[in-house]
Structure formats: C-alpha cells, structure tokens
Amino acid sequence: MKLTFIAAIALATVAPLSSGYAIKGDVVNCRSGPGTSYGVKKTYTKGQNVSISCQQAGTSVSGNNIWDKTSDGCYVADYYVQTGVNGYVTTKCSSSGSSSGSSGSYCKTLNQAGLSLIEKWEGFVSSPKPDPIGLPTVGYGHLCKQKNCAEVKYKFPLTKSTAQQLLNDDIPAYTKCLASYLNASKVKLNTNQWAALTSWVFNNGCGNAKSSQLVKRLNNGEDPNTVASQELPKWRLAGGRVLQGLVNRRADEVKLFKTASSKQAFPKCS
16 A cells, blocks of 8 residues: 555554565565674565664665564665655654664665676676686675585575675675775775775775785875775786776776765774
8 A cells, every 4th residue: 555655644643563564575684783794683575564663774774774574573764665655654763873884883784876786797697607707796796706606695696685685694794894904094985986995895805905015005005096096906917817897897996986075984984
C-alpha cells in the first residue's frame, strides 16, 4: 500500500511497530547495526514480510541511507524494503551507536560514488570465472578464497542485488588495511578521496598498497591531490603489461579523489 507523506508522519506518531513490508531484494542481510560493516545476524528472502520497530540513518545503499530495525532485532537497508515511500515510515531509533559503521574511527564502508566506481570497473560476474589475468572471481571483483568460491554465502548464479551485498561484505577488509597503513596525524581524507583509494586497494591488494610510494608520500605529509594525481596512474600493469582498462580506471579514481566533499572519512568518519 502506498503511503502519502502525511500518512507516513501520522503512522510515525501513533504506531511504534510498522508491519507487513515486503523484502524486494533476492537475499537481504539483516545486520547487527545500521551499516554494511556490521555482522550479519540473519537473512530475508524476496517477498518475505518484515515488521519495522524503528529507523535510523546509516550506510548509504544505492542512494538511500535509511536502515530499518526489524522485529528480529537487526537492521536491514531500507532500499531493500518495499515501504512505499522515500523516507521514514515510523519513529527514529534512539542513538545507541554509530550510524555510519565507523565505530568512532575511520569509515569502514564507502559512499555510493565509490561503490559505483568499483562496480563499473570490476564488472558483474554471476558465477565464478577467471578475471583478465586468470584469477577466479565472482560478483563485483570478489576474489575466490576457496574452490568454486565456496566461501560465498549467496546462491549462484548471483543477481546484481546479491553481488552488491557481497561487495559491501568485502569492502571493510580493504578500508581496514588502508587505514592501518596511513599516518592519522598527517593524512586527512574526505569520503571521495577515501573511496578512490579503497577502489585502488581493492584492485591491487593490501600488500601492494602498504609498500607503495603513494602511501609513503601521503604519510610524509604531501598534498593528497598531488600524490593521487601522480601515483595512481602508475598502477596500470597486470601480468606485466599495460591494460587500457586499468589506465581508464585509474583516471576515474583520480577524478573521484579530486571531487570535493565536506564529509570526512579518515582518520574520523563524519
């Protein structure tokens, strides 16, 4: 049932529990907090109805940063719930933790611009297969850790929805290693700069990032825009040869890095 704005406000004031909202993603994670870096407590399937006890802001998923706390006590991205409105349909949750998945430190997740950039250049792969240099991958660049990507909890073939969830599951490992390599007293990065660098780490691996001149120069206090413009384009080789796709990806990362943002991502997430 579609709700008008006035009806939604009325619902928020008279009903502490909103029910009967259908899940519209194929397999949707319900997490311990309002963000993609929080642990998965359970999953819902397409068409399953959920009751919403409250809502609050968290990690943006496809442009929607509202997360719905269900009667199961976990949080699901509102993007995957068919509430009928683009906004709140019930009361806001009391603030009892981070709404960004940051735990009071760096941003563990990425903004939508960063996720879209990774999705664009990794490409969608529904079932495990070798990438351009022969490494087995699936979804949006998930590197298989076991035979046939047995560690992936989503059913093959993946849909774009489950592939996006897999990407969101993967990202915190890369932001964690990037944050551990950077000197918090000298490096300050906004959400676009953070997203661009995480895309680079996601593509090249944590080990390569750690030993890179890019990280060393940032830690020396050099201007971030200058460092990114000069160092990112150097990462254009795969299997010992220049790939035009990597040249183009680095150009997109530099462009995103140099796009202004008032929101901070490192060392503190705002």
